[in-house]
Amino acid sequence: MELLIALLGGTLRISTPILLAALGETIIERAGILNLGIEGTLLLSAFSGFVVAQLSGSLWLGLGAAVLTGVLLGLLMGFLSVTLKLNQHVAGLGITLLASGLALYAFRLLYGGSSTPPALEGSFTQFQPLHGTPLGPLFRQYGLTYLALLLVPLTGWLLTRTAFGLRLRAVGENPEAADIAGVNVAAVRYRALALGGALMGLAGAFLSLAQLGAFAHGMVSGRGWVAIALVIFGHWQPSKVLGGALLFGFLQALQLRLQAEGVNLPYEALLALPYLVTILILALTGRNTAYPKALLKPYYREGA
């Protein structure tokens, strides 16, 4: 029992950045944009959060910098894919390459080639609401974890119960209809990218300011791609995305636990599982996959 609770606590911790990133990507994809810039956005915002926190001594400023980084990269993706209407695959990948390059470049510049990652004086601490009770380890979490969980219903509410969400979904399903209804398609897509980017920024901040308290080259290591997979796995619905993120977090927590227990097992198998499951789901649902209909399609107004 104790073991299980510890495992679930780990699950929540590990799920947090992936959940935040996947929620951001969900918002963006519902507006009709596939943002493959996610992997680089995570790394650069983790980095900018770390640097600002270290230079200013304020974790909150760091958090703000990370969010700002995510927003700016989202807007860059908007410029490339909405304004210039470039191929979203290549533009997104370009952003990932650029953002990763910039993060590593600046990191090396500021901290030299030292192999030991510099740590923050103090990173975000965990809340311990039920300290001392058996459930304590489960609830001993970072504030960002609670925020991420809160953002799941909030994102769902935003998408389905607000005017902004209605417009956003319309732009992702049938931009021409939205345009004719007087919705500014480009503006909605930019906003979705900025908002989604902000969530990715939070994810990055979680990695460097909370979980690790430091910055390291491989700290994102494919979490962005997992998030892309989770969005499909979760059928573009925040609650199902949460399920996927928890599943992934659980597998990884389990793997860490087994490794700690000395069980000899190729942990990579568990890490690869979410990718394989996503591909399997895509294969099973095939052409019935409920993609937002306008995903990947730039919007051209006829005759304009």
Next chain:
Amino acid sequence: MTQAAPLIRLEGVTKRFGPLLANDAVSLSFYEGEVLALLGENGAGKSTLSKILFGMVKIDEGQMFVSGQPVRFRSPADAIAHGVGFVSQHFSLVPTFTVAENVVLGREGSAVLTRGKLERRVGNLSERFGLGLEPGQLVGELSVGEQQRVEILKALCGRCRLLILDEPTAVLTPQDTARFFGVLRTLQEQGVSVVIITHKLGEVMAISQRVAVLRLGRLVGERVTHETSEAELAHLMVGRDTAQVTRPARSAPATAPTKVTPLLRVADLHYSDRGRTRIGGVSFDLHAGEVVGIAGVAGNGQSELVAVLTGMLKPDAGVVALSGEQVADFTPNTFLARGVGRIPEDRFRGIVGELSVAENLLLEQLSSFTRAGHLDRRALKRKAETMITAYGIKARPNDRARTLSGGNVQKIILARALARDPKVVIAAQPTRGLDVGATAYVQGKLLEQAARGAGVLLVSDDLDEILRLSDRILVMFRGGLSGSFSAGEADADTLGLRMAGRAEPEEAHVPA
């Protein structure tokens, strides 16, 4: 005419698309509570004018006034703000949204949406105009007629005072059409100004108070409906005594030559898409030297029939036989190899715009230019040049196909389809959107094929074209054949009834 000041007034409105003059100094007024019909042939500039009114196309020259004030619409949002609504031929609905969500999109009224409140609001509006829509239903599950009413509701919800309807009856069944006319009357009673874009004279006479006729981008006449006649409007619209291509008078074989194997036999063909029957048991024969026309209102299965007969779609059941030999593998290659020349419904889907004219002309017969995988580019170019000359295509072999005009694109497709003297020609909407000269050229070529001994299947929404070219006319309605006539046996009225699924004339009158 109406004494009141016009709701909207256009003065000297001109719009060019490259070299094409779509609207040429058009001045026109729109009044409250009036149904104005905007009449004209394909390409006369009706659509452009309506898009100008709705802010989707910017004016090059001229001025627009709303209630006397000069305005400049930069987007549909501007138009909506000034009380203009637009229902396009292609519905712009989000199928995964409910009726209410579609209607309030863009004018939600508050940042947070309350589903119940929205649905009540939309339901009330639907009731007031007698539209009979269920606000909570998903739009993707509605019929075409219902979807059109959602479009109208959308426009009304924007408090529109001028409602533009682009070819509103083109996709409607007779029942839906009758209902639609009823809705129009309610709108008028509520003081909405309505503009109907159409090329159907009967409709104009039945429901409009005033008619504006466009030809080649110019406004050539304005009439009060009850002071004019169909004949006068037709003359204004066409504006010429056209030298039209007509099938050579010949004695149609009184009895079908039953012993001869038909070039194309279609027997009990079936196809359905996601539970909806698109082709439901179509059978006919096409013989050598014959033009068989398939008439029908768009969306009654003609597109699917063409797709099957060009190898783009595999039918669920039924037989297609070419010269007595049954088709087993429904791919374009099968039909190509068996001597079928194909003209697709949408000509821009029949070419790859970024490839050269020569490549587009000869992609279907690359094997004749290939040895061991190697392509003889020089021979390809030579052959393309002869085809370009033979069909009078205004282009060079290395030009990109997308830079060509619609007429020249159609000539590429025609040249390709007819290049190897096909036994059967499937021609779908071969002259849609073409100018008079190109139309005559294409029609002449099709008749030439029949004279040569090929069988031509002509599928067209243009009833005139069907009547003038066909030896035999079949009518398609809801996926089946609702009539079969020999040339001379049928006139437009008879066909029109069959197209509406009616056989008895009195059932199909247009409600006045």
Next chain:
Amino acid sequence: MFRLERAPAPLWQRALVPVLAVLVTFILVSLVILGTGVDPLAVFREVLFEPLTSRSDRLEVLVQATPLLLTGVAVAVAFRGGYYNIGAEGQLYTGALAAALVGPRLGGVPAALSVAVMLAAGFFGGALWALTPALLKIRLKVDEVVTTLLLNSVMLFLISALLNGPWRDPVSGWPRSPAIAASAQFPGIIPRSRVHLGLLVALLAVALLGWVLRRTRFGLELRAVGLGADAARFMGVRVRRVVLISALVSGGVAGLAGVGEVAGVHTYLIGELSPGYGYTGIIVATFGGLSAPGILISGLFLALIDTGTLSASRTLGVPVYLGDVLEATLLLVTLAFLLLNRYRLRWAVKRPVG
């Protein structure tokens, strides 16, 4: 003044695009460099010209170019057919894996045969890794970008599992595969350099790409599918077959890049075999306009940047990741400038209005 007309760009203007793209890229990246307090001009001189001044650096550019040319060709073959294979990285590693599995078993086999077997194994491996996404695409219309991208990570995990499991050197603890047989190693083709047989393979691949695209029926069909799959199908092109072949060839060629790194550079498989050659291949292909001559130039150019930033990092202390920043910026700027090809730049005399 200049005016833009919506018409296909003439050839001279198309040729200008890469030049402009490079120029703008360097201006943008100058800002990044300025922020570090180094003179950008000095950096660019170091990056672009320094490697060309010494023989060993010039030849090192060729070593760097070998995998880039191959992944560039791999990406171009797929992109030309409208199949967005983002999986060259994983396919490269699959090819490397195949080489690492076959290589050690080729002791005593004649060198020519060994090398041929290595190449075949790598090609087959890469193609095999590309097979699933391709089948999902043509059978079920599953978006290939997501599947190929995810399979990159899966292959990296698989290799990591092998390196940390059965392949971990029991004595030194190094995570690397057993060395391949001497006969399976690619021979050097230029004395006193690391340039190996892989370069010839890469050049051959580039030449073949050019020939196929311009002179063969398959090339024309591939372009037709990429530019308008529906219309191509209407004209009798067997679209699924064309997409499948191009996807498999793409994977296979990426696999060859992996073989080259194993057999020509390291002689064994390591986790850091590729610093993202598969992704850089996308830049090579895009900047090269998906054409053979373009890929040759852009492959060499990007290899020059890689080699140059390495030397700049030694002499000027600029972080070596400057190369990544340069290349990614170049990709985005090139994409944006390609839009210009839809317009014709015209010199027009401004007329008085009215």
